[in-house]
Amino acid sequence: MKTALVTGANKGIGFETAKQLLQQGFYVYIGCRDLEKGMQAVARLNTEGLNQVEAVQLDVTDQLSVAAARAAIGRKAGCLDVLINNAGISGGAPYTAIAASPEQFLAVFNTNVIGVARVTQAFLDLMQKAAHPRIVNVSSSVGSLTLQSDPAWPAYDYGKYAAYGASKAALNMYTVHLAYELRNTPFKVNAVCPGYTKTDFTGNNGGDVATAGRRIVKYALIDENGPNGRFFSEETHPGSGEIPW
Known part of the structure; x- marks a missing residue:
C-alpha cells in the first residue's frame, strides 16, 4: 500500500486532499500542529x-516536531510515496x-517556505525508498510574478497579499530548485494552486473544497511521463492548467 503525508490536514483543503488520497487506496498520515484536532479529523x-489513516503531531515551524514525525512515520512505513506540503498561513x-x-513576513515565510523546506528535507530519505515519489507544494496564483504584474489579470486589483504572495513566490522558486536537483531521479515535484476555495482560510468564500482537493491529488498521482518542476492553477488556466511563474 502506498503512503502519503499531508501537512496541515486536520481541516480544509488538507483534510479533503487526505480524504481523496484515502479513496485512491493510500495509507495517509495527517500532519497537524494540534494532535487532538488531528485525531478528530x-x-x-x-x-x-476510511480507516487507513492516522494523525501525526507535526508543526512545520518546529524542527524537533518535524524530526519526531519523521521518526514516527519511519518506524511504521518502509517508504513515503507522496508528500503534500499543504500547511500554510496568510x-x-x-x-x-x-x-x-516585519513580524508578519517572518511568520508567513517560516511556515510557507522554511516549513516546506524543513519537512521536505526531513522526509526525503524516506521518499527515496519509494518507486515513484511525488511532492506537491501547495502554492497560489497570487505567487505568480507574471500574473501579479499584469493589469489584464482579473485579480490584479484585489489579489494583493504582500506577505502571503511573496511567500508563495519564494515557495515556487524552492519548487523549481528542488525539481532541478531531483531531475535525474524518479521524483516528480510540482507547485499547485488549488484555487480560491471555501474554507476557514478564505472566510468560507470561494469554490468547493472537493474540486480543490482533486487539483492537488491529480499531481500526486502522475506517472513517470508527468510534469516536473511546473506550476499549475486550473482555476486560472482551465485546460492544461499550467501558469507562468
Whole structure:
C-alpha cells in the first residue's frame, strides 16, 4: 500500500486532499500542529469508512516536531510515496506591502517556505525508498510574478497579499530548485494552486473544497511521463492548467 503525508490536514483543503488520497487506496498520515484536532479529523474519516489513516503531531515551524514525525512515520512505513506540503498561513491583516509588519513576513515565510523546506528535507530519505515519489507544494496564483504584474489579470486589483504572495513566490522558486536537483531521479515535484476555495482560510468564500482537493491529488498521482518542476492553477488556466511563474 502506498503512503502519503499531508501537512496541515486536520481541516480544509488538507483534510479533503487526505480524504481523496484515502479513496485512491493510500495509507495517509495527517500532519497537524494540534494532535487532538488531528485525531478528530481521523474520526471523521473513519465514519466514512476510511480507516487507513492516522494523525501525526507535526508543526512545520518546529524542527524537533518535524524530526519526531519523521521518526514516527519511519518506524511504521518502509517508504513515503507522496508528500503534500499543504500547511500554510496568510499572516493576517494588514495585507499590504506598506503596512504588513516585519513580524508578519517572518511568520508567513517560516511556515510557507522554511516549513516546506524543513519537512521536505526531513522526509526525503524516506521518499527515496519509494518507486515513484511525488511532492506537491501547495502554492497560489497570487505567487505568480507574471500574473501579479499584469493589469489584464482579473485579480490584479484585489489579489494583493504582500506577505502571503511573496511567500508563495519564494515557495515556487524552492519548487523549481528542488525539481532541478531531483531531475535525474524518479521524483516528480510540482507547485499547485488549488484555487480560491471555501474554507476557514478564505472566510468560507470561494469554490468547493472537493474540486480543490482533486487539483492537488491529480499531481500526486502522475506517472513517470508527468510534469516536473511546473506550476499549475486550473482555476486560472482551465485546460492544461499550467501558469507562468
